[in-house]
Amino acid sequence: xxxxxxxxxxxxxxxxxxxxxxxxxxxxxxxxxxxxxxxxxxxxxxxxxxxxxxxxxxxxxxxxxxxxxxxxxxxxxxxxxxxxxxxxxxxxxxxxxxxxxxxxxxxxxxxxxxxxxxxxxxxxxxxxxxxxxxxxxxxxxxxxxxxxxxxxxxxxxxxxxxxxxxxxxxxxxxxxxxxxxxxxxxxxxxxxxxxxxxxxxxxxxxxxxxxxxxxxxxxxxxxxxxxxxxxxxxxxxxxxxxxxxxxxxxxxxxxxxxxxxxxxxxxxxxxxxxxxxxxxxxxxxxxxxxxxxxxxxxxxxxxxxxxxxxxxxxxxxxxxxxxxxxxxxxxx
Numbered sequence: 511x512x513x514x515x516x517x518x519x520x521x522x523x524x525x526x527x528x529x530x531x532x533x534x535x536x537x538x539x540x541x542x543x544x545x546x547x548x549x550x551x552x553x554x555x556x557x558x559x560x561x562x563x564x565x566x567x568x569x570x571x572x573x574x575x576x577x578x579x580x581x582x583x584x585x586x587x588x589x590x591x592x593x594x595x596x597x598x599x600x601x602x603x604x605x606x607x608x609x610x611x612x613x614x615x616x617x618x619x620x621x622x623x624x625x626x627x628x629x630x631x632x633x634x635x636x637x638x639x640x641x642x643x644x645x646x647x648x649x650x651x652x653x654x655x656x657x658x659x660x661x662x663x664x665x666x667x668x669x670x671x672x673x674x675x676x677x678x679x680x681x682x683x684x685x686x687x688x689x690x691x692x693x694x695x696x697x698x699x700x701x702x703x704x705x706x707x708x709x710x711x712x713x714x715x716x717x718x719x720x721x722x723x724x725x726x727x728x729x730x731x732x733x734x735x736x737x738x739x740x741x742x743x744x745x746x747x748x749x750x751x752x753x754x755x756x757x758x759x760x761x762x763x764x765x766x767x768x769x770x771x772x773x774x775x776x777x778x779x780x781x782x783x784x785x786x787x788x789x790x791x792x793x794x795x796x797x798x799x800x801x802x803x804x805x806x807x808x809x810x811x812x813x814x815x816x817x818x819x820x821x822x823x824x825x826x827x828x829x830x831x832x833x834x835x836x837x838x839x840x841x842x
Contacts, residue, residue, distance in 0.1 A: 520625045520836030521551040521578075522829070523586075523615040526564075527630030529595045530604040531810025532820040534564040536630045539822050540829055541583050542570035550833045551578040553586045553624055555611040560592065561585060568818055589614055598812040600633055605640025608632050612647075616654055619801040626802040626836030628828055633810045645678040648796045651803060660695040661798035664703055665780065665807060666831060667788030670764050671707075671771045672780040673700040673797060684776045688719060688732055693740025693773070699798050700771045701749045706802075706838045707831065715760050715769040716741050716753030717779055723756045737775075761787070790821055793828040795835070802835035804828040 524540070527533020538561065540546055541554065554561065558574065565572050575582035589610045595603045611629075618624045632647065644650040648661050662673045675696045676687045697714060704712035716737060720730035727734055737754040744751040753760070757774065761783040764772050774780035784792060785807075792807030806824030814820060 518840065519550050520833050520840050521553065521623065522832050522836055523553045523555065523618045523624040523627045524583075524829075525555045525608070525611040525615055525627075525629040526560075527805075528604050528608055528633045528636060528810045530597050530599055530601060530636070530815070531631055531633060531812055532815055533630030533632075533810065534560075535568050535815075535818065535820050536806070536822060536825040538565045538568050538570055538572055539820075540825055541572040542568075543826075544581060546826075546829060547573065547581045547583060549830075550836065552583045553618060554583050555586060555588050555614055557587050557591050558585055560588075567816070586614070586618070598815050600635040600639065602636070602639040604633065605636035605638070605642065608637060609640050609642060612651075613654065616651070616801070624801075624836070625840040626804070626832040628832040629803070629805050630825060631806060631808060631810045648677075648799075651796055651799055655799060655801070657799055659798060660699055661796070662696055662699055664700065664795040664797040665784050666793040666795065666827065667784055667791050668827070669767070670769070670784070670787070671700060671704060672774055672784055673697075673703075673771065674774050674777060674780060676776050678777060681776065685719065685730075685732060688775055689736045690739040690743060693737050694743045696773045697740065697744040697749060697751050698747070700773060701744075701751075703795065703797055703835070704771055706835055708834065709770055711750060712770045713768070714744075714749065714751040714771045714773060715755055715764060716751055716773045717757040717760055717775055718754035719775045721756070721758075723754050791823050791827060793824055793831055795831060802832060802839055804832040804835070 526537045573582045590607045615627045665672045673696045675692050676684050701712050719732045724730045724733040733754045741751050757779050794807045796803040806828045
């Protein structure tokens, strides 16, 4: 019997991340876990020689096939295979390999081959040497997809997700980027992604910008003039959003289970709390793009490359999210 779109497994493109870091190790360990290759069709951006070498170093075996087969990965190659890259260091060569693989993964999405993308850790220094000069990978992805809609990095730990109104910009520029429309867009994006991950009615908290939520205008008027109107607009559209809350207490409520997601006004407002609560379990999703893209929220960990001790937890969580969001993407 032929599978319908709703029954067919999601299709995920998987890159090995920065070859100088722990990404290759994490990749083969994911692929060597049998249940992972039954959750989705996995298209890996490497060739047989590279995969075999990494798997041998890690001490695992990865089953591969020439076409989608349950329990096997499909190797689609890299546009820069076999290029020498010095391990445990930032380099242009490493950044070029990463960018080539990500561009090819985007091409697989455009061609209808995959429904989601996952990449293991990258190094921003190497990416900048290779010519990526956007604020972050999210803006680079948006540019290469020709996407001009609302985007935000979403950070996941088990039981809680954050989105941001602003992200990789100087603190002095944050207030000017906050308005009712940008707050509403960040709320809507988080609400939509949480629904896609399986939460039917997400409970969302919105952070204030100023200390004590502005103290009724004494410490700033962003809460009164911009953030609260954005929250009200979201509620008028049926979203369960409340706030603005002082950011020094809202994560206590979120940790206790009062909220499924928190919308923050700038990068560290949420990241400090999230990394304290779940650094070894965190995942970043490139939110808002037409294709779901997930990655573990940690870095390339040069200090443990080759030791076989990298924590697989965040990568497994990122893979599971890519599968779940890819399934939703495929079903339309």
